[in-house]
Amino acid sequence: MEFFNAEIVEIKELIHNAKSFLFRLEDGKHFPYQAGQFVMLKANLHGEEVKRAYSIVSPPPKDFKHAEYIELIIKHVPGGKLTDYLFCLNEGSLIEVAGPFGQFILKEPIQEGDIFMATGSGIAPFMSMLRKVFRDHNPKEFYLFFGVRKMKEIIYADELYQWDKEHENFHLIICLSNPEKSWNGEIGYVQDLLEQYVDGFENKQAYLCGLPIMVEQSKQKLIELGVKKENIYHEEY
Numbered sequence: 001m002e003f004f005n006a007e008i009v010e011i012k013e014l015i016h017n018a019k020s021f022l023f024r025l026e027d028g029k030h031f032p033y034q035a036g037q038f039v040m041l042k043a044n045l046h047g048e049e050v051k052r053a054y055s056i057v058s059p060p061p062k063d064f065k066h067a068e069y070i071e072l073i074i075k076h077v078p079g080g081k082l083t084d085y086l087f088c089l090n091e092g093s094l095i096e097v098a099g100p101f102g103q104f105i106l107k108e109p110i111q112e113g114d115i116f117m118a119t120g121s122g123i124a125p126f127m128s129m130l131r132k133v134f135r136d137h138n139p140k141e142f143y144l145f146f147g148v149r150k151m152k153e154i155i156y157a158d159e160l161y162q163w164d165k166e167h168e169n170f171h172l173i174i175c176l177s178n179p180e181k182s183w184n185g186e187i188g189y190v191q192d193l194l195e196q197y198v199d200g201f202e203n204k205q206a207y208l209c210g211l212p213i214m215v216e217q218s219k220q221k222l223i224e225l226g227v228k229k230e231n232i233y234h235e236e237y
């Protein structure tokens, strides 16, 4: 695995425990990737080499010039080796990056009724995929089911709600498992809402990313509803 130095050029707080990090590869390195792929970050912490995977959030670069930037979202896991370290870094800090990796890739062009299902930071690869889909002006109808516990945990809420407002073919279903009193949207788990929003599952494709239990249960449910096993793609965090 070949690692390159990257500089953190921008850090933004997205929600109380997750930040977006924009990296620029040093030494004129370029990094073409496909929507849905991930990178490995590496740091040497107290003599131990710690490597972790992070999905790329930015859409695939339009051209070679933009392929030196990548955006990631990182959720702080208190006591977690790499995230404790990353959350102490500042703009201008350096870290090592390798990639891109992974087969959890958007199949293009997207098909009528494609279903995307995420929990928590599992939204990351879908941000890359959907940013590309909207950039390409795709006219097909598709669904994003996004589950978190509380309103304050909805990562990229502004961008998601803006897409929902602007695109009639995009159906955003946010589902909270332990909502604040003021929430008036869906409550429960994403896998229990499928039939309520989607008609006819036989020829659909589904992309699942997030907690292993959500991925497993959603997969079972989709198969019961008629989605072919080979049309279900998933990544577990």
Ligand SMILES: Cc1cc2nc3c(=O)[nH]c(=O)nc-3n(C[C@H](O)[C@H](O)[C@H](O)COP(=O)(O)OP(=O)(O)OC[C@H]3O[C@@H](n4cnc5c(N)ncnc54)[C@H](O)[C@@H]3O)c2cc1C
Residues within 6 Å of the ligand: 038, 052, 053, 054, 055, 056, 072, 073, 074, 075, 076, 077, 079, 080, 081, 082, 083, 084, 121, 124, 125, 235, 236, 237
């Ligand atoms: C393909 C892939 C893509 C990923 N993409 C992302 C991403 O885009 N953003 C992101 O934030 N993470 C992502 N992850 C998770 C990431 O790789 C790390 O596991 C996570 O950041 C924790 O690393 P750490 O070194 O801080 O914690 P560790 O030191 O590895 O873990 C500390 C403890 O926390 C537990 N733990 C690990 N992860 C979590 C979690 N998410 N929530 C609660 N407890 C946890 C572990 O089981 C362990 O007991 C991805 C994982 C995979 C496999």
